[in-house]
């Protein structure tokens with residue numbers, strides 16, 4: 001090797017591994033988080049129109065003006081306050097790029113970022129590439145609540161970033177207004193920036209609503225908030241998202257964005273801007289859309305021995321298989337793929353230090369027929385192993 005690996009212990013993500021295994025075994029994939037149903041026909045039309053209209057060259061680095069204006073309007077409607085499309089909103093290649101840029105913007109060699117355990121897998125490698133390290137605060141299952149005393153005890157003079165994710169993947173929990181107040185008070189007067197991953201902002205169940213850092217004036221002043229059109233428009237392959245941050249943070253963020261992706265696919269931006277303009281109902285109904293799928297899946301699995309935990313948000317559902325098997329989750333997932341022909345996601349890869357638990361993650365962003373078929377196979381598997 002002519003150079004040393006910067007991420008020697010990082011392999012292929014668990015999502016790719018399980019999806020590949022699902023294909024090899026001809027299993028139904030209800031693990032990885034992507035819809036198996038089509039996008040809105042109107043979006044397809046709008047993107048074709050944008051290409052025909054000649055929007056095929058570099059878009060502006062920060063995103064096209066009309067899209068940033070639509071985003072500003074949407075943010076104001078959802079979280080109150082005014083957002084400057086010129087200085088506070090940047091369109092990115094999915095939330096993933098926004099997360100990466102924000103982390104590179106803030107973190108330097110020897111710096112610490114507080115993240116939670118379990119956490120979405122994109123945070124830690126980006127922190128390490130910046131020369132920093134993650135300090136993980138456990139979220140104990142099955143409630144996965146944040147212990148703010150523990151967060152405060154984890155802050156050191158080297159802490160520069162705190163990464164919060166609500167609704168949380170994979171725990172399926174949501175942060176309350178009280179959590180955000182604790183967050184604000186824990187970092188007040190400290191040199192700590194917040195990176196708030198809010199890609200599931202529109203998927204919050206049981207009549208609750210999403211609490212964004214953008215709705216908390218103190219946090220808004222010091223946060224990067226990251227969103228995904230992939231999640232909101234059921235179009236994960238479009239790789240479109242955006243980052244919202246105060247002007248002084250956005251200025252630094254864009255320095256990284258312009259030499260990372262520079263700008264995002266122009267026709268997609270035009271299509272999304274057109275769609276946002278007159279289709280607010282599509283995201284306002286997302287919670288109800290996924291809640292119906294949660295009810296369908298949990299209903300079908302009830303009494304199977306696979307116990308569903310209450311999902312508060314995200315398009316995922318955790319299932320406890322402890323009554324059926326006492327093996328590690330990777331092994332259980334492998335058995336499900338081979339024997340039940342259903343692929344799900346184990347939880348331990350989301351952890352630095354996994355506790356003892358018997359949980360796997362299922363994805364609700366599937367057609368009702370897919371959910372029914374998967375549930376039937378799981379119920380049969382459970383009956384065999386009860």
Ligand SMILES: Cc1ncc(COP(=O)(O)O)c(C=O)c1O
Pocket residue numbers: 033093094095096097120165168169197199227228229230231236239240241
């Ligand atoms: C918590 C969380 N953050 C970020 C992302 C990445 O979003 P995108 O596909 O827009 O890059 C995902 C995707 O699964 C996610 O679950």
